[in-house]
Amino acid sequence: MSEKAVAVVTGAYRGLGFETCRQLARLGYAVILTARKPKSGEEAANSLKAEGLDVTFHPLDVTQEDSVTALSDFLVAEYGRLDVLVNNAGIFPDPAPWSADSSILCADLDAIRDGFETNTLGPLRLCQSLIPLMEEKGCIVNVSSGMGQLSEMEGCCPGYRLSKTALNAMTRILAEELKGSGVKINAVCPGWVRTEMGGSEAPLSIEEGIKGILWAATLPADGPSGGFFRHGKPIAW
Numbered sequence: 001m002s003e004k005a006v007a008v009v010t011g012a013y014r015g016l017g018f019e020t021c022r023q024l025a026r027l028g029y030a031v032i033l034t035a036r037k038p039k040s041g042e043e044a045a046n047s048l049k050a051e052g053l054d055v056t057f058h059p060l061d062v063t064q065e066d067s068v069t070a071l072s073d074f075l076v077a078e079y080g081r082l083d084v085l086v087n088n089a090g091i092f093p094d095p096a097p098w099s100a101d102s103s104i105l106c107a108d109l110d111a112i113r114d115g116f117e118t119n120t121l122g123p124l125r126l127c128q129s130l131i132p133l134m135e136e137k138g139c140i141v142n143v144s145s146g147m148g149q150l151s152e153m154e155g156c157c158p159g160y161r162l163s164k165t166a167l168n169a170m171t172r173i174l175a176e177e178l179k180g181s182g183v184k185i186n187a188v189c190p191g192w193v194r195t196e197m198g199g200s201e202a203p204l205s206i207e208e209g210i211k212g213i214l215w216a217a218t219l220p221a222d223g224p225s226g227g228f229f230r231h232g233k234p235i236a237w
Protein backbone atom coordinates (compact mmCIF):
# COMPACT_ATOMS: atom_id res chain seq x y z
CA MET A 1 0.00 0.00 0.00
CA SER A 2 1.24 3.49 -0.89
CA GLU A 3 1.98 5.98 1.89
CA LYS A 4 1.56 8.73 -0.69
CA ALA A 5 -1.69 10.48 -1.50
CA VAL A 6 -3.31 8.74 -4.50
CA ALA A 7 -4.75 10.54 -7.53
CA VAL A 8 -6.78 9.25 -10.49
CA VAL A 9 -7.01 11.28 -13.71
CA THR A 10 -9.41 10.20 -16.48
CA GLY A 11 -8.78 10.58 -20.22
CA ALA A 12 -5.14 11.28 -19.45
CA TYR A 13 -2.88 10.02 -22.24
CA ARG A 14 -2.78 13.47 -23.88
CA GLY A 15 -3.85 17.09 -23.42
CA LEU A 16 -4.87 18.57 -20.07
CA GLY A 17 -5.17 15.16 -18.41
CA PHE A 18 -1.63 14.12 -19.27
CA GLU A 19 -0.05 17.31 -17.93
CA THR A 20 -2.23 17.11 -14.81
CA CYS A 21 -0.76 13.63 -14.16
CA ARG A 22 2.77 14.97 -14.57
CA GLN A 23 2.22 17.91 -12.20
CA LEU A 24 0.40 15.88 -9.53
CA ALA A 25 3.22 13.31 -9.60
CA ARG A 26 5.77 16.12 -9.25
CA LEU A 27 3.84 17.27 -6.17
CA GLY A 28 4.34 13.80 -4.66
CA TYR A 29 1.11 12.00 -5.50
CA ALA A 30 0.98 8.39 -6.64
CA VAL A 31 -0.86 9.00 -9.92
CA ILE A 32 -3.08 6.55 -11.79
CA LEU A 33 -3.10 7.71 -15.42
CA THR A 34 -6.19 6.25 -17.09
CA ALA A 35 -7.19 6.07 -20.75
CA ARG A 36 -9.55 3.96 -22.83
CA LYS A 37 -6.79 3.24 -25.38
CA PRO A 38 -4.41 0.85 -23.55
CA LYS A 39 -1.42 1.34 -25.88
CA SER A 40 -1.61 5.13 -25.74
CA GLY A 41 -2.13 5.03 -21.98
CA GLU A 42 0.82 2.69 -21.38
CA GLU A 43 3.09 4.85 -23.55
CA ALA A 44 2.00 8.04 -21.77
CA ALA A 45 2.55 6.54 -18.31
CA ASN A 46 5.92 5.13 -19.34
CA SER A 47 7.07 8.54 -20.59
CA LEU A 48 6.28 10.04 -17.17
CA LYS A 49 7.90 7.11 -15.35
CA ALA A 50 11.02 7.83 -17.44
CA GLU A 51 11.02 11.29 -15.81
CA GLY A 52 11.26 9.54 -12.44
CA LEU A 53 7.60 10.08 -11.57
CA ASP A 54 5.26 7.71 -9.70
CA VAL A 55 2.70 7.17 -12.48
CA THR A 56 0.83 3.92 -13.15
CA PHE A 57 -1.45 3.21 -16.10
CA HIS A 58 -4.86 1.61 -15.70
CA PRO A 59 -7.38 1.22 -18.54
CA LEU A 60 -10.64 3.15 -18.15
CA ASP A 61 -13.51 3.92 -20.47
CA VAL A 62 -15.70 6.29 -18.46
CA THR A 63 -18.81 5.22 -20.38
CA GLN A 64 -18.49 1.57 -19.30
CA GLU A 65 -19.73 0.46 -15.89
CA ASP A 66 -17.52 -2.66 -15.78
CA SER A 67 -14.46 -0.58 -16.68
CA VAL A 68 -15.14 1.78 -13.75
CA THR A 69 -15.68 -1.20 -11.42
CA ALA A 70 -12.36 -2.73 -12.55
CA LEU A 71 -10.58 0.55 -11.71
CA SER A 72 -12.22 0.66 -8.29
CA ASP A 73 -11.18 -2.96 -7.59
CA PHE A 74 -7.61 -2.13 -8.65
CA LEU A 75 -7.47 0.90 -6.31
CA VAL A 76 -8.78 -1.13 -3.37
CA ALA A 77 -6.26 -3.93 -3.99
CA GLU A 78 -3.19 -1.76 -4.66
CA TYR A 79 -3.73 1.42 -2.65
CA GLY A 80 -6.67 0.87 -0.30
CA ARG A 81 -7.92 4.41 -0.80
CA LEU A 82 -8.17 7.48 -3.05
CA ASP A 83 -7.37 11.14 -2.34
CA VAL A 84 -7.93 12.96 -5.65
CA LEU A 85 -10.21 12.30 -8.63
CA VAL A 86 -9.87 14.48 -11.74
CA ASN A 87 -12.80 13.86 -14.08
CA ASN A 88 -11.02 15.14 -17.18
CA ALA A 89 -12.12 12.78 -19.99
CA GLY A 90 -14.39 14.57 -22.41
CA ILE A 91 -15.67 14.72 -25.95
CA PHE A 92 -16.92 17.52 -28.16
CA PRO A 93 -19.84 15.72 -29.86
CA ASP A 94 -21.00 18.60 -32.08
CA PRO A 95 -20.03 19.81 -35.55
CA ALA A 96 -17.51 22.69 -35.56
CA PRO A 97 -18.82 25.74 -33.65
CA TRP A 98 -20.86 28.13 -35.79
CA SER A 99 -20.66 25.85 -38.84
CA ALA A 100 -23.91 25.53 -40.79
CA ASP A 101 -24.88 22.28 -39.05
CA SER A 102 -23.92 23.25 -35.47
CA SER A 103 -27.37 24.73 -34.73
CA ILE A 104 -29.52 23.11 -32.06
CA LEU A 105 -32.35 23.15 -34.61
CA CYS A 106 -30.68 20.39 -36.62
CA ALA A 107 -28.66 18.74 -33.85
CA ASP A 108 -28.21 14.98 -33.99
CA LEU A 109 -29.83 13.67 -30.80
CA ASP A 110 -27.50 10.66 -30.75
CA ALA A 111 -24.54 13.06 -30.59
CA ILE A 112 -26.21 14.83 -27.66
CA ARG A 113 -26.67 11.42 -25.94
CA ASP A 114 -22.97 10.67 -26.54
CA GLY A 115 -22.06 13.99 -24.93
CA PHE A 116 -24.09 13.19 -21.82
CA GLU A 117 -22.74 9.64 -21.64
CA THR A 118 -19.08 10.75 -21.58
CA ASN A 119 -19.11 14.27 -20.14
CA THR A 120 -21.86 13.93 -17.51
CA LEU A 121 -22.63 10.30 -16.69
CA GLY A 122 -18.94 9.32 -16.93
CA PRO A 123 -17.95 11.63 -14.04
CA LEU A 124 -21.08 10.57 -12.12
CA ARG A 125 -20.15 6.87 -12.50
CA LEU A 126 -16.62 7.62 -11.26
CA CYS A 127 -17.98 9.57 -8.28
CA GLN A 128 -20.44 6.82 -7.32
CA SER A 129 -17.75 4.17 -7.51
CA LEU A 130 -14.75 6.01 -6.04
CA ILE A 131 -16.08 8.41 -3.37
CA PRO A 132 -16.45 5.45 -0.97
CA LEU A 133 -12.64 5.04 -1.25
CA MET A 134 -12.02 8.61 -0.13
CA GLU A 135 -12.15 7.89 3.59
CA GLU A 136 -13.97 11.10 4.45
CA LYS A 137 -11.44 13.38 2.77
CA GLY A 138 -10.43 14.17 -0.75
CA CYS A 139 -10.76 16.49 -3.74
CA ILE A 140 -12.82 15.86 -6.86
CA VAL A 141 -12.35 18.10 -9.91
CA ASN A 142 -14.97 18.02 -12.64
CA VAL A 143 -13.29 19.53 -15.70
CA SER A 144 -16.12 21.60 -17.14
CA SER A 145 -16.31 24.51 -19.56
CA GLY A 146 -17.47 28.08 -19.86
CA MET A 147 -19.64 26.72 -22.69
CA GLY A 148 -21.78 25.15 -19.93
CA GLN A 149 -22.36 28.44 -18.10
CA LEU A 150 -26.09 29.28 -18.07
CA SER A 151 -25.22 32.93 -17.37
CA GLU A 152 -23.20 33.18 -20.59
CA MET A 153 -25.14 30.68 -22.73
CA GLU A 154 -24.96 31.30 -26.47
CA GLY A 155 -26.18 29.35 -29.49
CA CYS A 156 -24.68 26.28 -31.22
CA CYS A 157 -22.86 23.19 -29.93
CA PRO A 158 -25.81 21.86 -27.88
CA GLY A 159 -24.28 18.44 -27.20
CA TYR A 160 -21.22 19.89 -25.50
CA ARG A 161 -23.02 22.77 -23.79
CA LEU A 162 -25.84 20.65 -22.34
CA SER A 163 -23.45 17.97 -21.07
CA LYS A 164 -21.25 20.51 -19.27
CA THR A 165 -24.22 22.42 -17.79
CA ALA A 166 -25.47 19.09 -16.44
CA LEU A 167 -21.97 18.31 -15.12
CA ASN A 168 -22.06 21.62 -13.24
CA ALA A 169 -25.46 20.75 -11.74
CA MET A 170 -24.15 17.33 -10.76
CA THR A 171 -21.22 19.04 -9.03
CA ARG A 172 -23.59 21.08 -6.90
CA ILE A 173 -25.86 18.15 -6.04
CA LEU A 174 -22.87 16.08 -4.93
CA ALA A 175 -21.35 18.99 -3.00
CA GLU A 176 -24.60 19.37 -1.04
CA GLU A 177 -24.74 15.66 -0.26
CA LEU A 178 -21.05 15.57 0.71
CA LYS A 179 -21.28 18.58 3.05
CA GLY A 180 -19.47 17.87 6.30
CA SER A 181 -17.78 14.75 4.89
CA GLY A 182 -14.39 16.32 4.14
CA VAL A 183 -14.71 15.40 0.44
CA LYS A 184 -14.67 18.52 -1.73
CA ILE A 185 -16.01 18.64 -5.28
CA ASN A 186 -15.72 21.58 -7.67
CA ALA A 187 -16.22 22.31 -11.36
CA VAL A 188 -13.29 23.93 -13.16
CA CYS A 189 -13.11 25.62 -16.55
CA PRO A 190 -9.50 25.48 -17.76
CA GLY A 191 -10.05 28.34 -20.22
CA TRP A 192 -9.57 27.91 -23.96
CA VAL A 193 -6.47 25.75 -24.27
CA ARG A 194 -4.35 24.50 -27.19
CA THR A 195 -5.17 20.76 -27.12
CA GLU A 196 -6.67 18.40 -29.66
CA MET A 197 -10.11 19.57 -28.50
CA GLY A 198 -9.24 23.27 -28.10
CA GLY A 199 -7.36 23.57 -31.41
CA SER A 200 -4.26 25.53 -32.33
CA GLU A 201 -5.95 28.98 -32.19
CA ALA A 202 -6.60 28.80 -28.43
CA PRO A 203 -4.78 31.45 -26.39
CA LEU A 204 -3.66 29.26 -23.46
CA SER A 205 -0.90 26.65 -23.29
CA ILE A 206 -1.62 23.33 -21.59
CA GLU A 207 0.60 24.39 -18.66
CA GLU A 208 -1.55 27.52 -18.19
CA GLY A 209 -4.78 25.54 -18.60
CA ILE A 210 -4.07 23.02 -15.87
CA LYS A 211 -3.19 25.54 -13.17
CA GLY A 212 -6.82 25.82 -12.03
CA ILE A 213 -7.27 22.03 -12.20
CA LEU A 214 -4.23 21.50 -9.97
CA TRP A 215 -5.43 24.18 -7.57
CA ALA A 216 -8.81 22.44 -7.17
CA ALA A 217 -7.18 19.00 -6.88
CA THR A 218 -4.95 20.09 -3.99
CA LEU A 219 -7.27 22.24 -1.87
CA PRO A 220 -6.63 22.44 1.88
CA ALA A 221 -9.13 20.91 4.31
CA ASP A 222 -10.93 24.26 4.65
CA GLY A 223 -11.02 24.87 0.87
CA PRO A 224 -14.22 25.52 -1.09
CA SER A 225 -16.65 22.89 -2.32
CA GLY A 226 -19.59 23.17 -4.72
CA GLY A 227 -18.08 26.03 -6.74
CA PHE A 228 -17.26 26.77 -10.37
CA PHE A 229 -13.76 28.17 -10.92
CA ARG A 230 -11.44 29.34 -13.68
CA HIS A 231 -7.75 29.77 -12.82
CA GLY A 232 -8.64 29.46 -9.12
CA LYS A 233 -11.22 32.29 -9.18
CA PRO A 234 -15.01 31.75 -8.86
CA ILE A 235 -17.07 32.22 -12.03
CA ALA A 236 -20.84 32.42 -12.53
CA TRP A 237 -22.84 29.25 -13.17
Ligand SMILES: NC(=O)c1ccc[n+]([C@@H]2O[C@H](COP(=O)([O-])OP(=O)(O)OC[C@H]3O[C@@H](n4cnc5c(N)ncnc54)[C@H](OP(=O)(O)O)[C@@H]3O)[C@@H](O)[C@H]2O)c1
Binds near residue numbers: 061062195
Ligand atom coordinates in the same frame (compact mmCIF):
# COMPACT_ATOMS: atom_id res chain seq x y z
N1 LIG B 1 -9.11 22.51 -24.53
C1 LIG B 1 -10.01 23.41 -24.16
O1 LIG B 1 -10.00 24.56 -24.63
C2 LIG B 1 -11.05 23.07 -23.12
C3 LIG B 1 -11.87 24.09 -22.66
C4 LIG B 1 -12.82 23.80 -21.69
C5 LIG B 1 -12.92 22.52 -21.19
N2 LIG B 1 -12.12 21.52 -21.66
C6 LIG B 1 -12.26 20.17 -21.10
O2 LIG B 1 -11.01 19.67 -20.71
C7 LIG B 1 -11.04 18.23 -20.71
C8 LIG B 1 -9.80 17.70 -21.41
O3 LIG B 1 -9.84 18.09 -22.77
P1 LIG B 1 -8.56 18.42 -23.65
O4 LIG B 1 -8.69 19.83 -24.06
O5 LIG B 1 -7.32 17.96 -22.98
O6 LIG B 1 -8.90 17.55 -24.95
P2 LIG B 1 -8.36 16.19 -25.57
O7 LIG B 1 -6.91 16.28 -25.84
O8 LIG B 1 -9.29 15.88 -26.68
O9 LIG B 1 -8.55 15.15 -24.36
C9 LIG B 1 -9.74 14.49 -24.10
C10 LIG B 1 -9.38 13.14 -23.52
O10 LIG B 1 -10.58 12.45 -23.12
C11 LIG B 1 -10.48 11.12 -23.56
N3 LIG B 1 -11.77 10.44 -23.64
C12 LIG B 1 -12.83 10.73 -24.44
N4 LIG B 1 -13.82 9.85 -24.21
C13 LIG B 1 -13.37 8.99 -23.25
C14 LIG B 1 -13.93 7.86 -22.60
N5 LIG B 1 -15.15 7.40 -22.90
N6 LIG B 1 -13.21 7.24 -21.64
C15 LIG B 1 -11.95 7.67 -21.35
N7 LIG B 1 -11.35 8.71 -21.95
C16 LIG B 1 -12.07 9.35 -22.90
C17 LIG B 1 -9.78 11.23 -24.91
O11 LIG B 1 -9.25 9.98 -25.32
P3 LIG B 1 -9.68 9.24 -26.71
O12 LIG B 1 -8.56 9.48 -27.68
O13 LIG B 1 -9.77 7.81 -26.29
O14 LIG B 1 -10.98 9.83 -27.15
C18 LIG B 1 -8.69 12.23 -24.55
O15 LIG B 1 -7.61 11.58 -23.92
C19 LIG B 1 -12.35 17.84 -21.38
O16 LIG B 1 -13.30 17.48 -20.39
C20 LIG B 1 -12.79 19.14 -22.07
O17 LIG B 1 -14.20 19.21 -22.23
C21 LIG B 1 -11.17 21.77 -22.62
